[in-house]
Amino acid sequence: MHKPAPAGFFMHARQESANATFHKIAHYDKGKKELTVLHTTELVPIAITVGLSFLSGVGVFLMGIREERIKGGFLDFFTEVSIAITAGLMAYYIGRHQQFDESIIYFSVLLSSNNGNEVIHIAKRLNSEAIGKVLTQLFSKGGK
Structure with a gap:
C-alpha cells in the first residue's frame, strides 16, 4: 500500500513526449488528505x-x-x-x-x-x- 507523503511535501516530475515536456507539480495536504497536482507543458x-x-x-x-x-x-x-x-x-x-x-x-x-x-x-x-x-x-x- 502507498504511504502518503508528509504535510507540505512537494514533488516535481518531468516527462518527455514527442511534442513537449510535461511538468507535474504536486502538493500533499495532510489536513485535508488530498493531493493537488498541477500539469503544465510550458x-x-x-x-x-x-x-x-x-x-x-x-x-x-x-x-x-x-x-x-x-x-x-x-x-x-x-x-x-x-x-x-x-x-x-x-x-x-x-x-x-x-x-x-x-x-x-x-x-x-x-x-x-x-x-x-x-x-x-x-x-x-x-x-x-x-x-x-x-x-x-x-x-x-x-x-x-
Whole structure:
C-alpha cells in the first residue's frame, strides 16, 4: 500500500513526449488528505514571456511619462503592464502554434509587448472581422 507523503511535501516530475515536456507539480495536504497536482507543458517559457512583457510594459510606461503622454499614476502603470503582458502572451502562443524557433518567439514577444496597444487593436479588428464573416455566412444560408 502507498504511504502518503508528509504535510507540505512537494514533488516535481518531468516527462518527455514527442511534442513537449510535461511538468507535474504536486502538493500533499495532510489536513485535508488530498493531493493537488498541477500539469503544465510550458511553465518556464511562459514565465520568461511574462517577465519580458512586464519589463517592456514598464519601459512603455516610463517612456509615456517622459513624453508627457500619460500622467504616471498607478492606473496608468497597471494599464500599460497589462496590455504589454496580454500582447506578449498573444505573440508567444501564436509563435508556439506556428512552431517558430524559441529566439524568434521571444523577439516577437518583445516587439509585441512594446507595441501592445497596436497589437491589441489589430487583434480586436481581426476578431471582429472573423465573427462578422461567420455571422454573414450563417444568415446568408438561412441558419442551415
